Amino acid sequence: MDGQRHDRLWRLVAGRASLRTAASGWVGVVCAVTVEQLDVDAAAVTVRTSTPSQDLIAASGPWVESLEEVQYTVGEGPGVTAFGTGEPVLVSDLRAEHTRWPGFTDEVTPAGVGAVFAFPLQAGAIRMGTLTLYRRRPGALDADGLGDAATLAEIVTTALLADNQENDETALWTREETPGFYDEVNIATGMLAAQLHVSLSDALLRLRAHAFSKHLPLTEVARAVLDRQLRFDSSTD
Template sequence: MTTREQLLASTFVDLADTLVADFDVIDFLHTLATRSVELLDADAAGIMLADPQGDLHVMASSAEEARLLELYELQNNEGPCLDCFRSGRPVAQDDLSAMRTVWPTFTQRLQQLGYRSAQALPMRLRDETIGALNLFRTRPGLLGEADLGIGQAMADVATVGLMQERAIATRELLATQLQTALTSRVQLEQAKGMLAQRTGLPMGQAFQVMRDYARSHNRRLSDVAAQIVDGSIGGDQLGKGPRTRPGTPPGP
């Protein structure tokens, strides 16, 4: 078995294993985003999920640029992820010219952030779509059929896992869990920004430091974020002390 096959097998196990104590939705979705980049011919990935009212929210991304691009999609109500969620079907355009025709504002922002193509896969079970997986490339062109099949399979397994974890796909519990995840996501962004400011780390690296700490201490990511916000966990405990200005001697 090749390394890629091993990672693929491990990914499907991770995405299916949701019936565990202290299941962490945010960490689960970040696993889907990062593994999509590792396994597919994509340079970044992002995930949007719908709240109980059917409004989409950015829940996870493999890179800060992808997160900003997805937020831009929502702010301008334009882009492949939104079309994918609304239709429940994969969405893609062959080249930048076609993308500019369908999503002019989104495509301009896409290029500004260094990407050249984007497509979206639905997170859907039967006739219910709960979100979408966005895949971005720094090169023109779409993913090949094999990668698309793997990407859709991962999105499908993740969807089943999410809905299974919410008590055999009952809509009421799904809505409650998604709302909890949205609240956690807001606090996570606060913590990421605070940690980046305190340590001088880039936003993406600040998140990774939080995630590594949560995993190594067997903690929920949302709990670690809450403690960073209230100050009970500092950069020194995460292995990243505060930045100092050039020429400034270290403190006592």
């Protein structure tokens, strides 16, 4: 990593401490700095696991929150691929990637997404999630933009690792203080797995399939399951 680049960006993050909130902590500040400094319109940090499950830790606004939820609902997209491969996924024109992620592109292209850049958050063998950047117009990031984005992903990774130091006041982000953005999905997945006697992965797949077929956000479907307004009574649901 370029030490000067890292120091410059970290100073920018530290200088915007007033943007820190209880909900997103320093990770949210990094998202704000990312949008300020790079030629992008939105940024989000999502923690992912291989089960698969995910949680949105920070986002620069409601638009990107909805875009990240589409990736969760359809189970595909640049962030999902970046996490799975451990490599950045740089999409300068999303319209050209329809065959790669048909469900994702069908949903987000009408929402005005032109380009997406996803960076895995990892330290050694530990892979934690993604920093995903969205732009309304197509076009690649220039060399400086790519360098800055990769460095900001490293800074986010440091913030997430600091979560393990829950008694350390210098920790940048603490999960205990942050309600999970997709907690209802996780709970509904567990309920459905128990009801249908299937694995958590299969239960999540059922929820996703229903959400996709009805053109609903996954969180809305999960809420309906929790409220007993939606039941999956057979293996064909």
